Amino acid sequence: MTAPRPPRAAPARGKTTQRLPDRPDRTVRGRPDKPRLQPQPTTLWDYPSRTYGRGGQGDDRFRGATPAWLIWDVVTRFVREGGLVVDPFCGSGTTLDVCKELNRTAMGFDVHPVRDDVKNADARSLPLRNGVADLVFMDPPYADNLSYSDDPRCLGKLPAKDQRFDRALDLCFAEAHRVLKPEGVIALYICDVYHHPSGFYPIGFRAFELLRKRFLPIDIAAVVRHNASLEQPSHREAATRQSFMLRGFNYLFLLRKHRA
Numbered sequence: 418m419t420a421p422r423p424p425r426a427a428p429a430r431g432k433t434t435q436r437l438p439d440r441p442d443r444t445v446r447g448r449p450d451k452p453r454l455q456p457q458p459t460t461l462w463d464y465p466s467r468t469y470g471r472g473g474q475g476d477d478r479f480r481g482a483t484p485a486w487l488i489w490d491v492v493t494r495f496v497r498e499g500g501l502v503v504d505p506f507c508g509s510g511t512t513l514d515v516c517k518e519l520n521r522t523a524m525g526f527d528v529h530p531v532r533d534d535v536k537n538a539d540a541r542s543l544p545l546r547n548g549v550a551d552l553v554f555m556d557p558p559y560a561d562n563l564s565y566s567d568d569p570r571c572l573g574k575l576p577a578k579d580q581r582f583d584r585a586l587d588l589c590f591a592e593a594h595r596v597l598k599p600e601g602v603i604a605l606y607i608c609d610v611y612h613h614p615s616g617f618y619p620i621g622f623r624a625f626e627l628l629r630k631r632f633l634p635i636d637i638a639a640v641v642r643h644n645a646s647l648e649q650p651s652h653r654e655a656a657t658r659q660s661f662m663l664r665g666f667n668y669l670f671l672l673r674k675h676r677a
């Protein structure tokens with residue numbers, strides 16, 4: 418005799434039914450594809466992988482490569498086809514690859530270019546005319562959290578506690594302002610810094626204050642970080658034991674240049 422089935426639990430009052438995420442599409446070889454890319458509907462941005470579709474945007478091996486889906490969202494929102502996107506901290510070129518797929522023109526600069534289509538230039542002095550860009554997307558070093566190169570112009574040489582980092586960022590924002598068209602958009606992707614045991618450095622808020630001197634805020638999103646180091650048991654245990662928090666999100670600051 419089979420045991421009687423337990424009655425199905427009634428949904429809790431006042432709670433909406435939970436929606437399951439879309440089932441990922443399958444590729445021809447049977448490997449699950451990444452979820453469909455859609456503009457993020459809230460100010461909490463999340464996506465399970467750095468790249469989207471079949472990948473190939475920027476280089477996963479580049480430490481500090483920017484999430485491609487985030488650039489896809491910002492470019493889709495703010496730049497028409499044919500518009501110009503400038504990335505002054507271009508690194509592995511994620512912005513260039515995303516813009517190519519989206520039929521936007523992109524120019525990338527870096528003090529330590531790692532590919533031929535990224536030009537050698539300092540973000541504080543770009544070889545561009547005034548008022549040409551529709552969007553400046555920037556993912557600069559978060560003070561000295563990572564070592565990118567030995568180039569003395571690299572902002573990654575400046576510690577978070579040092580006001581010289583803020584002054585350098587401010588010059589980058591001034592340069593972005595110069596190259597943007599009136600009403601053009603600046604998107605800054607940045608993370609605060611926590612150094613154990615010296616403490617917390619809110620470089621995100623500091624950068625936002627600097628941006629507000631020149632631009633009008635559009636919005637701020639918190640972007641979930643999926644960095645492998647966040648999953649390392651030793652890092653998580655240290656955070657719990659020593660009562661500090663690992664950086665779980667980045668800021669995405671979106672602002673607009675004033676009308677001329």
Ligand SMILES: C[S@@+](CC[C@H](N)C(=O)[O-])C[C@H]1O[C@@H](n2cnc3c(N)ncnc32)[C@H](O)[C@@H]1O
Nearest residue numbers: 481482483506508509511527528539540571572
């Ligand atoms: C967070 S990474 C950018 C990642 C890039 N968006 C990608 O997806 O690969 C920061 C980059 O800024 C560059 N950089 C640092 N200081 C710079 C400066 N003063 N001007 C231009 N690039 C700079 C570094 O060489 C590094 O490639």
